[in-house]
Amino acid sequence: xxxxxxxxxxxxxxxxxxxxxxxxxxxxxxxxxxxxxxxxxxxxxxxxxxxxxxxxxxxxxxxxxxxxxxxxxxxxxxxxxxxxxxxxxxxxxxxxxxxxxxxxxxxxxxxxxxxxxxxxxxxxxxxxxxxxxxxxxxxxxxxxxxxxxxxxxxxxxxxxxxxxxxxxxxxxxxxxxxxxxxxxxxxxxxxxxxxxxxxxxxxxxxxxxxxxxxxxxxxxxxxxxxxxxxxxxxxxxxxxxxxxxxxxxxxxxxxxxxxxxxxxx
Ligand code: NAI
Numbered sequence: 111x112x113x114x115x116x117x118x119x120x121x122x123x124x125x126x127x128x129x130x131x132x133x134x135x136x137x138x139x140x141x142x143x144x145x146x147x148x149x150x151x152x153x154x155x156x157x158x159x160x161x162x163x164x165x166x167x168x169x170x171x172x173x174x175x176x177x178x179x180x181x182x183x184x185x186x187x188x189x190x191x192x193x194x195x196x197x198x199x200x201x202x203x204x205x206x207x208x209x210x211x212x213x214x215x216x217x218x219x220x221x222x223x224x225x226x227x228x229x230x231x232x233x234x235x236x237x238x239x240x241x242x243x244x245x246x247x248x249x250x251x252x253x254x255x256x257x258x259x260x261x262x263x264x265x266x267x268x269x270x271x272x273x274x275x276x277x278x279x280x281x282x283x284x285x286x287x288x289x290x291x292x293x294x295x296x297x298x299x300x301x302x303x304x305x306x307x308x309x310x311x312x313x314x315x316x317x318x319x320x321x322x323x324x325x326x327x328x329x330x331x332x333x334x335x336x337x338x339x340x341x342x343x344x345x346x347x348x349x350x351x352x353x354x355x356x357x358x359x360x361x362x363x364x365x366x367x368x369x370x371x372x373x374x375x
Pocket of ligand 1: 125126127128129130131132149150151152155177178179180205206207208209227255256257258302303304305306307308309310311325
């Protein structure tokens with residue numbers, strides 16, 4: 111793990127850090143001696159996660175925060191709390207997400223909630239943390255968790271697809287802004303997981319389906335891609351059956367396949 115931001119005593123904040131991919135990332139950062147803040151709406155799970163992480167990182171190096179990423183005030187409070195406890199943030203992983211299902215005709219509350227958590231959560235985190243991270247003058251990372259569904263927009267669950275397409279577009283815009291900011295050493299990255307066996311995808315299954323990755327495999331892949339500086343961290347396709355149309359869309363996203371970062375203006 112040789113990215114200059116992923117080093118002992120640096121500070122990582124992970125939203126959705128109580129479970130799944132977020133928890134696996136927190137555990138990986140803890141192993142390098144980083145200070146951690148895991149932020150999540152699920153308070154019982156947050157407490158369990160903190161106990162596990164403290165055994166690796168030491169209890170003084172782990173803080174938890176009950177946060178709803180869809181709410182600006184809640185994320186502002188998170189940023190203030192991390193500053194007060196650890197003095198600032200070097201890595202922000204905007205990862206909290208939900209997939210309760212939607213159709214074109216489910217009500218506005220369902221659409222607003224999905225877009226609120228998945229898309230606004232990432233916008234809130236990035237906009238609120240970035241100024242302080244840039245001001246530190248150190249290498250920093252903002253990692254936003256998107257989805258292949260934000261690229262291929264397969265049939266079904268349109269609100270989720272829209273929210274994740276927004277995450278992709280926002281993270282590209284964020285990278286433009288960071289590159290055009292004087293003395294900024296913070297870079298943005300878009301994590302695009304494959305099929306990962308977590309609470310989000312388990313849907314009653316207790317066994318990992320063949321072909322699915324574990325959250326730890328996903329994080330391990332992400333850390334290797336961060337080391338080489340990839341903007342798009344597109345996880346391999348596991349065994350997800352994809353229609354030809356979806357495959358074409360992934361191939362057509364030439365930037366992603368070739369991992370070219372978005373061009374600066
Ligand atoms: P997960 O359900 O294990 O983790 C998501 C976490 O986000 C949970 O701990 C949950 O309590 C938290 N959360 C939900 N709403 C929140 C809110 N309003 N504020 C703060 N925290 C909130 O699921 P998983 O799979 O680890 O998901 C992580 C991210 O990866 C999500 O953004 C998801 O959309 C994305 N993803 C997952 C894939 C998979 O196959 N598991 C595939 C593609 C993307």
